[in-house]
Amino acid sequence: MNIDSPTPSDAEATMFSHIPVLSRELIEGLAVHPGGHYLDATVGGGGHTRLLLEAALNVQVTAIDQDADALAAAQKYLAGYEEQVNFVYSNFATYEFTHGIFDGIIADLGVSSYHLDTPERGFSFRLAANLDMRMDRGQSLTAADVINDWDEGELAEIFFKYGEERLSRRIARRIVERRPLQTTVELAEAIASCVPPKYRYGRIHPATRVFQALRIVVNDELKVLETFLEKAPNSLVPGGRIAIISFHSLEDRIVKHSLRNSPLLRVLTKKPITAQESELAQNPRSRSAKLRIAERID
Ligand SMILES: C[S@@+](CC[C@H](N)C(=O)[O-])C[C@H]1O[C@@H](n2cnc3c(N)ncnc32)[C@H](O)[C@@H]1O
Numbered sequence: 001m002n003i004d005s006p007t008p009s010d011a012e013a014t015m016f017s018h019i020p021v022l023s024r025e026l027i028e029g030l031a032v033h034p035g036g037h038y039l040d041a042t043v044g045g046g047g048h049t050r051l052l053l054e055a056a057l058n059v060q061v062t063a064i065d066q067d068a069d070a071l072a073a074a075q076k077y078l079a080g081y082e083e084q085v086n087f088v089y090s091n092f093a094t095y096e097f098t099h100g101i102f103d104g105i106i107a108d109l110g111v112s113s114y115h116l117d118t119p120e121r122g123f124s125f126r127l128a129a130n131l132d133m134r135m136d137r138g139q140s141l142t143a144a145d146v147i148n149d150w151d152e153g154e155l156a157e158i159f160f161k162y163g164e165e166r167l168s169r170r171i172a173r174r175i176v177e178r179r180p181l182q183t184t185v186e187l188a189e190a191i192a193s194c195v196p197p198k199y200r201y202g203r204i205h206p207a208t209r210v211f212q213a214l215r216i217v218v219n220d221e222l223k224v225l226e227t228f229l230e231k232a233p234n235s236l237v238p239g240g241r242i243a244i245i246s247f248h249s250l251e252d253r254i255v256k257h258s259l260r261n262s263p264l265l266r267v268l269t270k271k272p273i274t275a276q277e278s279e280l281a282q283n284p285r286s287r288s289a290k291l292r293i294a295e296r297i298d
Helices: 012-017 022-032 048-057 066-078 113-117 143-149 152-163 166-179 184-192 208-218 220-236 251-260 277-282 284-290
Strands: 037-040 061-067 085-089 102-106 236-246 266-267 290-297
Touching: 022 048, 022 102, 022 236, 022 290, 037 048, 037 184, 048 061, 048 066, 048 102, 061 066, 066 085, 066 220, 102 184, 102 220, 113 184, 143 152, 143 208, 152 166, 152 208, 208 220, 208 284, 220 236, 236 251, 251 266, 277 284
Parallel strands: 037 061, 037 102, 061 085, 102 236
Antiparallel strands: 236 290, 266 290
8 A cells, every 4th residue: 555644533534425426337438357457546435446346356446535534434445455456645636647557547526425524624615614625635725715815806717717606706805895704604604695685595505606616726626637637548558448527517528628639549428428317316416427438549
């Protein structure tokens, strides 16, 4: 094992729970074969890695995560597979890819249910906590820094660009009026206080888009995804496959274009694969999941 990360508490490790999405489609699409070496770029709680290990004999997995809690949880969940899994604490964008070693690569993007359900990680506007939102708690920028230090114009721009929030300017103005804001709930209340009633009591909470935008900015999610998709194909063997699950249109657009424009890849999914009715009924998180797969050609 190759973990060099902050040590999380045991309690944190045991709280990790996450139902892997599009599991059957992902494993079938990757055509896992005995003795193959696979990269799980987002191991999370280890759900997809376990399915890779169970799909064929003697599979090896390199399992990356930028969150120490996730790695600890995955190690626990995959006890018994120590010989077959190499855990790596890294951002997938800064991982040093070696040429032509993986038979398949998977990434299941974004945050896990654990992140959303653990108040102190600060991802949820429903749970009171400091505005944090870092997946890697080793980095310094937090959501509180962005909310309290950035200009009104910059805030409006990120809410519009990464949250696709129509009321971005109005919300940015209210945030600046109410600063400093320290907690998720204070921020959610500030947002709710400046939107029309129709919006406040609509289908989704009025803070949803702003929270998405902040998460993307704090973790630089779109940039690291682009970098990863530029570097990863080179580390596939010829015929090796890359399968990416994304959860919102900004990510899916990057995945679609990067796979299509890579000279090393042939896209196998003309349209993204989405969850079947049975999965949707069991796991609401699968509602927005899109899976795209490509194969290395040379
Ligand atoms: C949706 S969860 C993955 C769940 C996993 N497939 C499972 O079955 O349990 C996403 C995980 O990817 C990690 N992650 C997100 N972006 C990352 C990045 N740029 N580099 C490394 N890990 C990342 C998060 O910390 C989180 O643990």
